[in-house]
Amino acid sequence: MASFSPATPQVLPRRAREMAPTETRFDRRLAKILAHATNVFCEKGYEGASMRDLSRSSGMSLAGLYYYFESKEKLLYLIQKHTFTTIVERLRERLDQVEDPAERIRVFILNHVEYFLANQKAMKVLSHEDDVLKNGYGSEIAGIKREYYRICMELLEDFKRVRGLQFSGRIAVLSLFGMMNWIYTWYNPRADANAKDLSRQMGDIFLQGICAPGKTRKKRSALAN
Amino acid sequence: MASFSPATPQVLPRRAREMAPTETRFDRRLAKILAHATNVFCEKGYEGASMRDLSRSSGMSLAGLYYYFESKEKLLYLIQKHTFTTIVERLRERLDQVEDPAERIRVFILNHVEYFLANQKAMKVLSHEDDVLKNGYGSEIAGIKREYYRICMELLEDFKRVRGLQFSGRIAVLSLFGMMNWIYTWYNPRADANAKDLSRQMGDIFLQGICAPGKTRKKRSALAN
DNA sequence: CTATTATTAGAACGAACGTTCGAACTATGG
DNA sequence: CCATAGTTCGAACGTTCGTTCTAATAATAG
Known part of the structure; x- marks a missing residue:
């Protein structure tokens, strides 16, 4: 009889499940x-x-x-999981130190943009390969994403409450994500602003944008055909 | 001697180059x-x-x-070329009818979002498969994209001039593109607003956002580490 | 040293890939 | 009814894909 079963599907890479006491x-x-x-x-x-x-x-x-x-798909999962988990972790640490609702939104933006630029390639893989993971892997990443979205939405709702504003939180949040996640398609480290400046500018646009109703609208003209 | 050369690379599909007088x-x-x-x-x-x-x-x-x-790549090229050309054409027609700088930006946004939602799949293929075309195909699509970007930038510069504003046009334009092009990742036709409402809301955020310096900023606190 | 485990790689698997070829089919006009 | 051009397809091409088998090598413990 052979010393180990030939039917063993995988040698199970040593410490597959552990709390990693030592690296x-x-x-x-x-x-x-x-x-x-x-x-x-x-x-x-x-x-x-x-x-x-x-x-x-x-x-x-x-x-x-x-x-x-064990597979190419698992590899993508590991990359996305680590990247997404880390950005959420750092966000939580930073948010603990700030109370003002507007400033907390700025912290969210800074955290996202800063991590985005510091880990541009990983964040592109996270953003661009969004729905390629299937089944278990896919739904786990989707869960983290939903949680990240929820945090941002809560920040927005706090801001709305304290300022007495009314607008669609969903569209605002998703517009903000769009601004930030689009960065990977155009950012040039040699020409464009650093993370702090960039997140300040995007924060200006976003916060100012969701504030007052404003009067940038024009007369109801013959535009509509 | 054979009736036609066996070295003929392709039978060249009939009317490969024509002005299409009849479909x-x-x-x-x-x-x-x-x-x-x-x-x-x-x-x-x-x-x-x-x-x-x-x-x-x-x-x-x-x-x-x-x-x-003649190839899978050409197929993607044809899809992207047609989609992008059409959206630029329609934009030009609409811009001809409007003069006010703010309203022209609104027209740009409306045109983009409207076409985006009406041709969601094609626009996802255009946005998401952005840099997969190589050589000639790729640079032609990139040219249209550059032109589209330039148009938007000019609208912004006019707006800045007439309002006496100062901000980075590049970051503003790219933030706007981000907001709009991100739509394909989240839009749900059954739950979300239609094109007109959505573009109005994004227009509100963007136009209001790039306007005043505002005072949404907070004290310079101990946030920065 | 030896025994054991952890790690690596060469060669191959069947499946799927983009593309091509030549023969068939269909439609049209004389 | 034949000739010609337009259109379609089954079958196969050579290549590359993700993955696995097996054996060889490095590291480590006794």
């Missing part, structure tokens, strides 16, 4: 691979990137990669 | 295929969609498709 060599190696994969996914897209591309960029053999994760 | 059966058939392809590209992404998917959705054989276009 092992395995973890460090995996993190390296994730970093390389992020670059490749960013440049060629998830579907457009092949496992052979990942192998080349990380300097590890095609088969060797599978010691660290 | 032929060929044109109509191609348009149908483009419509089906738009749906598939929208749902699975350009890289994720296979020619066999397109064959299935359009009800035509795999080989039969190649009578109408």
Whole structure:
């Protein structure tokens, strides 16, 4: 009889489930691979990137990669999960230190833009490969996203209450996300403002934008056909 | 000697270059295929969609498709070119009828959002598959995009001049594009506002946002670490 | 040293990819 | 009814895809 079953589906990479008391060599190696994969996914897209591309960029053999994760999809999941979790964590820490509703929205924007620019490639992979994960992986990321959205919506509702404003929170929040998440399509580190300036400018537009009704509207003219 | 050279690369589909005085059966058939392809590209992404998917959705054989276009890439090009050209055309017609700078920006937003919602799938394919076209195809679409950007920037500069405002036109324009182009990630026709209401609300946020300096800022506190 | 476990890679798997070829079919006009 | 051009398709091309098998190598503990 063989020493171990040939039907074993996977050797289950050592410490698959653990609280990570120490960062092992395995973890460090995996993190390296994730970093390389992020670059490749960013440049060629998830579907457009092949496992052979990942192998080349990380300097590890095609088969060797599978010691660290079980599928290409899981790899994307790990990248998105880590990125999204981190940005939410940092947001929570920062929000704890601020009370004024307007300033809390500014903190939200700064946190998002700052992390976005500091981890541009990972954030592009998070934004651009939004609905490619299926089933369990997809719904877990979607859950984090829903939570992130909820936090922003609450900040907005507080702001509305304290200022006595009335507007659609949903459209405001989604417009803000649009402004911020679109950055990856145009941002040029050598020409464009840094995170602090950029988030201040976007914050100006957004906060001023949702405030007063204003009179930028024109007469009801013969425009409408 | 053979009746025609076996080295002929392609049978060149009949009226490859013409001014289209009459809409032929060929044109109509191609348009149908483009419509089906738009749906598939929208749902699975350009890289994720296979020619066999397109064959299935359009009800035509795999080989039969190649009578109408020469490659998958050309197909994406045709979709993007037509979509982008049309939206710019309509914008020009509408802008000719309006003079007030603020109202012209509103026209820009309305035109974009209206077309976006009326052709949601095509616009997602245009926005989401932004940099997958290579070489000639890619640079032609990029040219239209640059022109579209330039038009919006001019509208903004006129607005700034007439109101005596000072802000970064680039960031404002790109924030506006972000708001609008992000729509495809969240819009739900059954729950969300129609094009006119949505563009009015985004117009309110944007125009109000770029106007006054406002006093939504807070004291310079101990926030900055 | 030896035994054991952790890690890596060569070679191959079947499936799916974009594309092409040649033969068929259909429509049209003489 | 034949000739010609327009249109469609089954079958196959060579390539690349994600993944796996198996064995070899490095690291570590006794």
